[in-house]
Amino acid sequence: SQQGEEDPQALSIQEGENATMNCSYKTSINNLQWYRQNSGRGLVHLILIRSNEREKHSGRLRVTLDTSKKSSSLLITASRAADTASYFCATDTSGTYKYIFGTGTRLKVLA
Amino acid sequence: EAGVAQSPRYKIIEKRQSVAFWCNPISGHATLYWYQQILGQGPKLLIQFQNNGVVDDSQLPKDRFSAERLKGVDSTLKIQPAKLEDSAVYLCASSSGDSSAGELFFGEGSRLTVL
Numbered sequence: 001s002q003q004g005e006e007d008p009q010a011l012s013i014q015e016g017e018n019a020t021m022n023c024s025y026k027t028s029i030n031n032l033q034w035y036r037q038n039s040g041r042g043l044v045h046l047i048l049i050r051s052n053e054r055e056k057h058s059g060r061l062r063v064t065l066d067t068s069k070k071s072s073s074l075l076i077t078a079s080r081a082a083d084t085a086s087y088f089c090a091t092d093t094s095g096t097y098k099y100i101f102g103t104g105t106r107l108k109v110l111a
Numbered sequence: 112e113a114g115v116a117q118s119p120r121y122k123i124i125e126k127r128q129s130v131a132f133w134c135n136p137i138s139g140h141a142t143l144y145w146y147q148q149i150l151g152q153g154p155k156l157l158i159q160f161q162n163n164g165v166v167d168d169s170q171l172p173k174d175r176f177s178a179e180r181l182k183g184v185d186s187t188l189k190i191q192p193a194k195l196e197d198s199a200v201y202l203c204a205s206s207s208g209d210s211s212a213g214e215l216f217f218g219e220g221s222r223l224t225v226l
Contacts, residue, residue: 004153031213042115042202042217043154088153090215097142097206097213098167101153 004032004089004102012108019076021105023089024069030092032065033099034074037086046074046087081111113137115218117203123224129191132221136184136205142166143180144215145188146202154202160186161208193225 004025013019023032031050035043049056049065049072056063062075076083086106090099116135124130136143141162146154157176159166162183171178175194180186190197200220206213 033213033215035215042219043204043215044217045214048213092213096159096166097208098156098159099144099215100156101146103153 004091004100006087006089006102006105008105009103010106010108012110013079015079015081015109015111017079019079019083019107019109021074021087021107023072023074023102025072025089025091025102026070027093028067028070030095032072032092033090034061034063034072035088035090035101037088037104039085043088076107079107079109081109083107084109115203115205115216117201117218117221119221120219121222121224123226124193126195126225127192129189130193130223131190132188132201132203132223134186134188134203134218136186136203137216139207140205140216141183141208142206143186144202144204144206145178145186146204148200148202148220150199157188190223193223195225198223198225 004023007022033048034046037043047058060077065072086104088104089102143160145157148154157171158168158178160180163180178188200222202220204215204217206215
């Protein structure tokens with residue numbers, strides 16, 4: 001079953017613009033992670049945010065978490081063509097590191 | 112540090128045949144996962160191991176899928192007999208299981224086509 005649902009399903013922007021994607025989930029979480037997947041490859045971890053955190057930064061990435069709305073957002077600033085990929089959120093609801101992935105956002109950055 | 116190794120990368124079989132996928136996690140990682148990713152969808156958790164014990168296999172179709180983790184290291188996922196809807200990429204991931212971490216490291220995946 002899918003716990004998270006990303007929005008939008010697909011996003012196309014110009015290089016240099018910011019990209020924002022959202023993840024909504026159904027049940028309370030211990031932490032939430034964001035992953036990137038290039039076409040035909042495995043997933044790569046981007047950032048983890050815990051339930052008691054509201055915002056985290058890593059390079060050009062900014063993640064927010066609103067537990068009252070059961071949602072998270074991933075902002076990629078100054079996007080590059082190399083950021084073209086699918087982005088997934090994953091949630092741990094049980095505290096046993098059982099990670100359930102969302103449906104993903106396909107990002108295309110045009111040069 | 113070597114990453115998560117999976118084999119084979121690609122496999123094509125006829126329906127009702129059997130197939131096995133192998134995964135070697137990052138050394139020292141206690142937690143191992145198998146995910147199924149159908150084209151255009153997010154990864155779906157099939158089974159989670161902690162060392163050589165099963166933590167969760169609630170989404171594993173046990174009538175045809177089986178998985179084991181030998182001595183808490185390598186793991187094998189088997190499908191017998193395969194159905195057309197099993198066509199997907201099978202992703203193996205591992206994690207240290209440390210409460211201060213949580214990051215999953217993924218292999219490149221094994222792409223299965225069932226004809």
